Amino acid sequence: MKKLISIIIITITLSACVGNDKIILRDSVGKINKVMVVAKTSDWTGDIGKEIKNSFGELMVGLPQPEPILSVSQVAPNGFSSMMNAGRNILIISEGEKESYTVRTNVYAKPQTIISVQAKDDESILKLLQKHKKDIRKTFLASDIKFTQNIFKKDKIDNSTYKTLSNLGVSFTIPSRFRTVEDTGEFLWLRNHLTSGIAKTGSNNILVYSVPLIDENLVAENIVSVRNSIGKKFIPGSDPETMYMITEEAYTPFTFDAELDGKKAYETRGKWEVKNDFMAGPFLNYTVVDKKNNRLVVFEGFTYAPSVSKRAFLFELEAIAKSMKIK
Template sequence: MKKYVTYFSFFIIIITLTSCEFPQKPATGPEDQIYVFADSLEFEQIKPELSSTLEKIIYTPQPEKLFILNRVNIENLEKYKKKKNLIFAAPLNSNNETSKFIKAVIDTNLKAKIIQDTSVIITKYNLWARDQLVTVLTAQTMGELIKKIKDQQESLIYAYQKISDKRLYQNLYNSHYEQKNIEAKFLKKYGWIIYVQADFQVAKEDSANNFVWIRRSPNSDMERWIFIHWIDNASLDYLNVDSIKAIRDEMTEKYYRTTDDKGYVVIAKDYFTTSEINFNGRYTILTQGLWELNIKGMGGPFVNYTFYDEKSKRLYMIDGSVFAPKYFKRNLIQQMDVTIQSFLTKGELNKDRLEDLLDALDD
């Protein structure tokens, strides 16, 4: 079981030194960079496990790392302390400067807890900057520290992905660039909304077949597509990987076609992954992979959320794709993922939000 210590009363020294800086400024630096404060020799020992955890390769179809680790010396703390993603890593029985720092800022009770319970990971949000995540990885010995990183892989990657999504969400969602009239139309006609940024347009709306496609930068070298498809009077029987692949291929063959109508989008065989997640309190199957044309020649990454809504008896599929052959696509597909997470049914909207959207429709 994962065990995170998320309170930082033991960081009294640091908090006292930085308390004058509130209200905090946003954390800085690239979204995919994690700065690791560690001794150079010790970093080489923990790097294999830390890299396999946080530098996972995603294929877009080019191989890209989910995060990139950068080792820095503790002497450079002042330079890097306001970066978005930080890790302090050292065993307690070491005598290097990083270990001394960790032992100086954690109290005796917590130190005893870390020694007693080898699964404990220390985290702190907003320590030196807003929307920052700081993690302390320590154990009594190097062997125990390496084992801890290995055992807590899912917890570590989840924490850094979620804070990254939160930051991206805040950057993407701006009421000044929100097309509330389109969102309100979807709400009134179909009973759901998704955030529609100013530079997205409705590419296809097929009410008879419960399909909506919004698109950004059509016919450019950096396209982004999102479609929403739903099946009325559905059942949980639809919620399996084979059905999801079949439904997605059916939708893309029908709607994602080349201008000459000879080619259409299908799911590529390579790098297709699935996972079970909780999305707004619902059991959801998350699928990720690559799309390609049936006649080859084009391709890119996609992310897909499929879930069953008990209240409406609908199966929903929300799918985001990227076509950007000249660019790295890790950040672009994350934008699609975060936009998909804005999806809400009418029943999930609070009264104020509902009235705000309906007012936009009247305008």
């Protein structure tokens, strides 16, 4: 009888863990923009570790203080146990006769991205890391974007309640903690007041608007002048006549090719300031070429958080921007 009960318990347990031949995975753990590297200590303290740290440690452009694109931590292979393998972003370095670069998802937990780099010796591993450096960073960042967007979906704003979004025919996955500053029907400004730690006097901000598409070849070079005109018109300082948002004159923004909602776009990162005042911070601008409607759709996020790191705030705005859908 006891044996029969044991068999029933095991069967129920297996049934609870398996459905449609798929094991139900536990939730992954780990901070946004952080990667756990599984590598021997000798590799981590040598050239392989140096290559990884230099690659992930490249500074994010447009931030007032130096902050890396990705943060890293290391664990030795013999320490990569069931206690550790639930990390959301994992890079595994190993030696083997077969050279390989693989990307796997949801192996030990969900959501999870595991990149494995294997080669016969240190020199070959270094070459693989250098060859796939951009792909590795892009894969982990894209994974974190998707993870962040899924969190926002659980408590998001109703886009139809905003005149500007309805009139422009655009939508975003924006967490409901953002509040309306202005919604004219042509220009939307949302703000999330930061409420924790030293940043509690700051805010994360979203701007959405459109401008006519006049010459597609001049879009990139006109991004700064467009945002300056919008700042002067809609983002005043304490004295609206003499104080308003502009692109920081002492810092040249960086503009990259991008794609949003399947459309050509430009990503611009830089610093904003209030003319004739002391307020400043980083901004992230996506200008999307909407040929169908002969216009440029602009999403801009900017952060005001004095004296604290701002990478996480900008990443949140990036995740929101990349959820854009245009009718």
